[in-house]
Amino acid sequence: MSDGASTYDASQIKVLEWPETVRMRPGMYIGSTGERGLHQLLFEVADRAVNEAANGRAGSVGVTLMADGSVRVTDDGPGIPFAAAGNTEGPGMEALLTELPFGPRPDDRRAVVMTLFGLGPAVANALSSRLTAEVRREGVRRVQEYARGVAVAPPTVAGPATGSGTTLTFRPDVTVFGEAQYSFAVLAEYFRELAFLNRGLDISLTDERPPGGPQAARFRFLGGVRDLVVSVPARAGTPVHTEVIGFEREDPRMAGTMEVALRWCGSSEKRIRGFANSMATPYGGTHELGLREGVAAALDAHARRRGLLSAEGPDLDTDRIAEGLTAVVSVKLDRPEFVGATRRELGNAPVRACVAEAVREHLGTWSEENPEQAAAVVGRILRAEALD
Structure with missing residues (x-):
């Protein structure tokens, strides 16, 4: 210089x-x-x-x-x-x-x-x-x-x-x-x-x-995310089961609450949406992974108990169960952690196990109380797979 x-x-x-x-x-x-x-x-x-x-x-x-x-x-x-x-x-x-x-x-x-x-x-x-x-x-x-x-x-x-x-x-x-x-x-x-x-x-x-x-x-909606699932446009197809399956739960292990609603419809379109503290997470995250894992575990266990799947048949994994599924998982956390600065993907590790456990338990109970509707859901998934 x-x-x-x-x-x-x-x-x-x-x-x-x-x-x-x-x-x-x-x-x-x-x-x-x-x-x-x-x-x-x-x-x-x-x-x-x-x-x-x-x-x-x-x-x-x-x-x-x-x-x-x-x-x-x-x-x-x-x-x-x-x-x-x-x-x-x-x-x-x-x-x-x-x-x-x-x-x-x-x-x-x-x-x-x-x-x-x-x-x-x-x-x-x-x-x-x-x-x-x-x-x-x-x-x-x-x-x-x-x-x-x-x-x-x-x-x-x-x-x-x-x-x-x-x-x-x-x-x-x-x-x-x-x-x-x-x-x-x-x-x-x-x-x-x-x-x-x-x-x-x-x-x-x-x-x-x-x-x-x-x-x-x-x-103004009093039904929470259940109403959100119901509001999905008609192109989702005719519902496979009559009611929207939903629940809320607080879990101190993840320092927060979860609200989940889901329904299978006739369309092949998959609509799984996640939210963290009311903010959309379009890239998914631990809450969506937990939802998928809980659904797969509950339906697979029910299908095998009822003889809808053979002992030798492959598991109903997280990809198979999403066919025709409309679902919302909304978590509200005291300390949300996101992957990246734009808050598009939830990263809290405990959320995955907590949501998976809650979904597995609730959907498992619903399946046992509504065996015909649960059989219709499993049948819809298996038919879709046969057409692939």
Whole structure:
């Protein structure tokens, strides 16, 4: 290096302040600046409201796609105070909207996980041209406005409040997202699935953008993942057995709970879906392996006891039993461990044995109590194999 070459020292390091730290590299925080990133922006805001409802602090959550491009997320919980409320209630509204909670996200089986990193509404505030925070608490309605992550003015009292709750209305910045638009269909399917996975969760989605008038959907299911299996489209074929087989169990060995539902249908399509703390795991993991192993063990044992399989015949292994199977396994863990940073595959080793044992026991009991339906399931599997 020549004597005239410039040197690199601390004076050349630029420290980004809020909100430039988010606005300069939005993809680092929400994945993209297209439709997927817009949806992630909404999930960062809705995450807190959904968890309020899932944990009994709120009765319902409403999401509205407004005609001007804004999004409104509201809940009827106790209302987040603008000032910090002490350790018992967590950070105040201003902290939630202007501070990124860097560090590992606290894990809790009761938490509904909607985002990878749990950065919260601060990300949406930084990437929105306008955000309005409204809190209805203790009979008073307070409002504060932000522009691109910066408060326009301090919180103001806007009059008396009827009931309580929190409403965040934000307009994604077109200089960041361009012409990207929210998809009602994609969001409706996501919230619908979330309501299946969290029994009793009440979420409504309204789209005010269509020129022909608003469209709306409300999601609330009391049957849990059983209802999710029932909802599979008709192309799954005629059910082989009349009822959806399902159960729930808590197991301290895996520090969590499991909810399983399954049904065999006439189609050859295999539909096995896994979730960990309400987040889909498309690459599978230990919960799905346990489900397959438990099903194979229970059906193989029943088939041999009933003479549906000869002593010399091959086992009903995890591949054979999946033919025509629609199944959901949802685990909620205090300490979920994932393979890779994107949380697409569950890695908790104890989960595999716990789920396999529970499925084997429950499906084994069902098979003995419903021998004709169990025989129909085994027969369907054997017929499919004969056609291969």
